Structures are given as structure tokens and as C-alpha cells.
Amino acid sequence: MKRLQALLGWPVPSRLFWKIFLSLWLAIAAITFCVDFVVDAMFQSELRQSPELSIGFRAELATTLLATTLRHADTEGARQLLMEWSGKRELPVLVVDALGRDILERPVPATALAQARAMLAKNPAAKSVQQVATANGEDLTLFVPLMMLPAVAPHQHVYRYAESSSVEVMAMALVSLLFAAGFTWYLYRPIRHLHLANRRFAAGDLDTRVGGLIGRRRDEIADLGRDFDDMASRLQSTIEEKTRLLHDVSHELRSPLARMQIALELARQTPAKTGEMLDRIAYEIERLDKTLGETLTLSRLKSVAALPDEECFDLVELLVDIVDDARFETGKSGRKIDLQATGDVLIAGRSELLRSAVENVIRNAILHTPEGSAVSIALGVAEPGQVTVSVADGGPGVPDDELETLFEPFVRGRRGDKARGYGLGLSIARHAIEAHGGQVSAKNIEGGGLCISMRLPITTLENGD
Template sequence: MGRLFWKIFLWFWITLILIGVGASWGTAIYIKNSDDNTQQEYRSRFIDNRVESLRQILYYGGEEAAIEFLENKKLTSRRLDFFVVDGFGNDVLGRPFSVDAPDLNEFESVESIDGVTYRIFTAAPKRAKNISTVSQMYRPFRGSEGVFFLWFAIAILLSSLVCFWLAWYLTKPIKKLQSAAKEFSQGKLDTRVAKEMGGRRDEIADLGRDFDQMATQLQGLITNQKQLLSDISHELRSPLARMHVAIALARKKTGAEVDTEMQRIEYETERLNELVGLSLTLSRLDAGALYPKDDFIDIAELLEAIIADCDFEASSKNKKVILQHSQSWTLNANVELLHRALENIIRNAIRYTKEGTEVTVAITIKDKSHIQISICDRGPGVPEDKLKRLFEPFVRLSEARDRDSGGYGLGLAIAQRSIVFHQGEIVARNRDQGGLCIDIILPVEE
């Protein structure tokens, strides 16, 4: 699950919990206020009834009857005390009493049957602490704590499931779009996402359809560009062949005075022929041409043979090519394509490494089924923001690397496509000590 999923999940989950708590809080406040009003009304009626009863008892029964009535527990069961005070200011039950006591209310004076005047008071005992709103929320479950916690757990679980599903529903198509964009950027131009959106009819589905439309247009443009390159390369082959024949015939008919010019024409024709050949190879690889992979080669032996040839050429420029950490691994490959890819990369490293330095080639184990080949030079390197463009055809990245290189900008592009053809990966990185490293990861036979 990505970060967006958890953000959506947590926000919806917290929102649901806050809504639930807010609703419970409001309900508890409403119940509390309703209870206060109801209790106040009920208490007022209760007091009036009891005071009237005491008045009647005192009037007809006297003090003894009033004492018997006051000692009844039901009379004080409503958090209320009743006092009957004689003419001396004493409570008939002998309880401590003061007229100045707070929360004391006098209702009326009554003359009993024996001629004594009594006064009737009411007083609330010590008030209980105010019941909090949280207690009001908990009140329906008082005495059933297990039910409360079970209800709370079910609410959390249900809200989690709802939010999880909602977050998944929103982020699933976004993940598919992200995956499709990644595949498209890796060269899978037939990648589409509209079918993956299911029956959605929202903005995300519209975005998926827009992506498909964009991908179709880009695929058409890129395909046309590749086809144009392939067609031009094919068309140039025939006139180039005729130019070679014409040059040979012209040499026979002319004297030595034009020999230098003829050599120059032949040299440029050879360069043009080489460029056309590279362009054709690149277009075939881009078009997915089927090259047979029926060779089982020892990668160490292949590198040793390539390095031997390249080192011989590099020695004339006071440069070296060294093979480090060599190990024998068997690869199932097209030996011609793989040979050309590795040779292109090593020759490119020789071209840019500084005079008097060396190009190092190392074979290391990546994992049980892959090896890594690292080819490093000691040249000027490549700007970090342009490393990803290093394998694009006809790309010139910096003056320091391109000045007098004599290349066409196709060698690394062909190498990259050859490595991908072998289910491998190729990346470029700058060395901390200076220079460029090309890392190649290839599958090997276990």
C-alpha cells in the first residue's frame, strides 16, 4: 500500500470517528439537559405533595404522626430532606438544624391538633458532583461494561473496514495508472489502462482514457519516427554501394594528383555507410526483430577477447583496459549482439578516459541468477541531470565528452537495446573519484 492509500484511509477513519464521537456527545448533552428539566419538574411536584401531606398530618395527627411520617425512608429517597421545626426552633427528629443553613426553604407554618405551631422546611443534602457528558455517553451501558466495550470495538472495526475499502477503491486505479506510466516510459508503447478501470465513470476513469489517448498518439509518433529512420537507412544503402563502385572506377581512370581527394571521399563514404549500418541495427532492435539466442557463452572468455582487442588499440593512445574480478558464468545469448554491446561500451570508455589512465572491467555476483559487469573510465563524466539520456540515439550530452569524439551517438543506444534484448538492465553513474561507470546486469544459467 502506498502513502496516498494510508493518507486517505487515516483521514476518512479519523473523520468517521470524530463524527461518531460528536454525535454521541451531542446526544449526551441533549439527554443531560432533558433530564435536568424533567427532574426539576418532578422534584417540584414531589415537594408540593410531601409538604401538603405533612401539613395534613400535623393538623390532624400532631407531632407523633409527623415523626412517624418523616422516619419513612421513602420520604428522603429523592435526595431531599424535610424538616418539621417546633416553636423553639428544634427539629422534631432531633437533627441538627439552623434556619440560616444554605439550600433551606420554608414552605409554611401549620398549627397542629394540640395547638402547637410548626414550621415545615425542605433542604437538599450535599449535592453530588455534576455528571459529566462522558458519563452521560456511558450511561446507557452502566452496569454492562462488557456490552459497552463490545459496541465500541464493533464501531471501530466497521469504520476501519469502510475506510479501508474506500481508500482502496480510490487508490487502486491510481496505482494502475502509475504502473502503466512506468511501463510506457520503459518502452512498452502498447500499454493501456482503460480496460483496467472496470465500470468506473468518474474523473479517475477519464484520466485513464486520456492516458490511453496520449499513449496512442505517442506510439504513433515514435513508430513513424523509427519507420522513417529504417526506411532512410535502407534507401541510403543502394546509393552508397554505387558510390563505392564509382570511387573504385574513378581511381583507375585518374592519376595520382587526385588520390588524396579520392581517399577523403572514400573515408567519408565509409563513415556514412557505418552510420547507416548502425541506424539499421538500432531500428531492428527497436522494432523487436527476432534475433536467435542459441549460443551458450562464457562471459569471462567473451570479455577477455574483447578487452584484448580494445587494449591493443588503447595502448597506442597511452591508455589501458584491465579486467578485474573475473569469474566464469554461462549465458544464453546472441553472441553477436552481446559482443557488439560490450565492445561499444568499452570503446566508448576508452574514447573518454584521460591519457595515461585505464578503463576497468569487473564481473561481480548480483544474486543467485544475475551477474553485474561494471565498465568504468576516468574521463570527465556526465552531468547528473543528463545520465538518463545517455542511452538515447544521436544525443550529445556535454562538450567535454563530445569534443572530437568521432562518434555518432548510436553505440550506447544499441548497447542498451541489446542488453534489454537479453532480459538485462543497464545504468550509468558517475564515479566519486571522477569518470563514468556503466553497470550491466545480466541473467546467467544456474
């Protein structure tokens, strides 16, 4: 085994190799048994037809050789040929005249002679039993009695080739050994790549992939490698997102905690400002609670693969309720909210989750819309089976290079650190929309403003007046 490993240049797994090798030998043994069974059945069938004669390939060859000699020579030439081939390589062919006598005066089995003449009468073109007319007009019958065959080869009656020898067995063992080694190498190499990649990935190397190592294989093992790469990519993305979220949360919580510590010290140093400082601390605690709640919501949305307890609800009614609440909150600011949505649009999902997503987008639009301007909300059909909710504000828009990162956690564009909130609203909205099988995107409006589009799959869509 060690020499084979050194020859092939890779470690052969003993268990896999021997399983393949033994399976191959079991298959060979099964095939050999079936072939032997079929050949034996053929032998028994032929034996019933001519129990005293050999009608196999050797008999055909021997009788043809003597028949040719008799045609081109005389009886004496055939006699000399039979004498020269006596011994171990004897031609067990009887050459019998019309009186039933062999040319070498060997004993002639009466039953075998009768069967030979009967076979000639039935099939004159037979090769294992032949009749030759000599130059002097004598008819000779050539046949091989079964009793004249060597006792070590009884199946030569019908076998066309000799029994397997030790050399043939050794050749079969060598061929099966090479086949098992090659087949093991073909299977083991990608499995070993997967094994090593799995260990590297478990050790923390999240960039580990096996697609390039497996090559252009098109089988189940290659599919397993591609599935591993896909799993590794998803896990890497999830771990990196969790790490980045944890880093961002810890970074964002430092500022309110620092302000609370400052307020606490001022309250201790200036008792007259204790009430003001306590109000400040309460305000910061409220913001911390809101931030942590939004962070937990975002984390749950990222980890949920499917929405549990889905329901069917009307998106238009949901938008009307959200807009009514938003108008109540912005009544004194002079900002208007225009809604264009009619008909019945049925959505399958979680209404409270989708409500939170749309509210976050609308609140973000209100926040960046100047007083006296309007926020436009429109419901339209994007394509068959999908509906789009567009929310456009009257603000200055965002730089084009920030559009891709606008939905990332703790990203506050446009106003940067001066913006209220922690940049989680749009990220929560994106994951909620994606959890419903939809997509969310943002683009700048020509002339000013930002439009956020939320595309959702619908159950039914009926337009009304």
C-alpha cells in the first residue's frame, strides 16, 4: 500500500480502497458464476443432443485439419499426422471407414459412431462431424468421441476456450487492482479537497472554497462541492454581518452612554441642575431602548428564513392606516402626505412586519422633507403578480455613491451625524420587504428628492375606482 501511495503521489484511504477492491471482486465473482451457469446450461443442452460426441471448437478444428489432409493427401498421410500428434497433444479424432474400422485400428465406440452418422444425416454441413471421400472412392467419417477427451477438461465438449489458468487469474487480479486504485483516486481526490476545506473553514478560514480544486467535474461530488461553496459564502456573509452589526452597535452606544455619564457628573457637581440632568438621562435611556429594540428586530429579520404564521391582508388598507397616523403626527409641521392607492391588493405575509417597514420608509421621508413640502406615496403595478409602493420626499436627495449603502445598518447619509436616529429604519425595512419575497431600491428624483420603491408579490390584484 505504501508503494502504491508513493507511486500515485497521494494518500490512498485504506477503507475506501479495499471497499472498492472487494466490491469489484464480488462483481467479478458474480459475473463468473452467471457465465459459468449459462455455459453449463448450454453444455447440458448439447450433451443431451449428443451425449457421446464432442461438438465444440476443438472438435471442429481437429476434424477440419484431418479432412483437409485427406482431401489433399491419401489415407497414409492422415495416418502419419495422427501418429505424430499422439501423446499429450493427441488429436482425439477417429477416422472410420464404412465397416466401422479406424485407420489406426483404435477402438470405435458403437454409440458414438451411430450418433455421428445420425448427425451427418441430419446436417451434412456440420464441422464437428465430417465425411470425406478419398481418392480411391472410400468414404471416411471423422468425429471426436467424448470419452477420448482428457479427464481434466470435461467441458471442452462445448467450451471454445480453455479453462482459466493461474496466469489469467493473476492478470485479472492486476487489472482489478489498477482499476480499483484509479477509481479510488477519482473518487477520493475531490472528497479529500472537501475534507480539508471543511477543516480549514472550521478553523476560521472563511475564504475557503473548493470549486477551483474540483475542476470541471459534472457529477454529484461536484454538486456537493458547489453546495459547500454556497454554504461557505452564506455563512461568511452572515458571520461578517453579525460581526459588523456588533461593532456598529457597540460604537453607536458609546455616545449616549458618554452623555449619560456627563449628565450624572453634572448632577453631582451642580445639584441645582439635577432635574434637568435626570431628564437628559431619561431621554438617552429612551433612545438606547429604541436602538436596542430596532437592533433586535433587524437581527431577527436576518436570521428568519421564512415568515411564520402568514396571513392574507389588504395592502391598500394598511397604507391608509399608516398615512392617517403619519398625518396626525405631522399636522403641525406643515408637511403634507399624498396617497394614491385604490382597489384591493392582497398580500400574503405578516401585516405588522410590513407595517413597520413602510412606516420606517415614510418616517424617513418625512424627516428629510422641508416644512411646507409634501411626501408622495403611490401604489402601482410593476409587472404581472407584483405591486410597487413608491415613497418620494421633497428633500435634497443623496449622493449617487450613497444609494447602494443607504439600506445598511447604522448608515446615516444626507445629514450624517446630525440626523436623528441610528440608521436602522431603512435596514429593517429592506429585510422586512425581502422576507416577504420583495425588493427595495432607492433613486434620486430629477429636480430634488429621493424615491424609495418597495416591490412586493401579490396574491390577487383588482383595480377599482
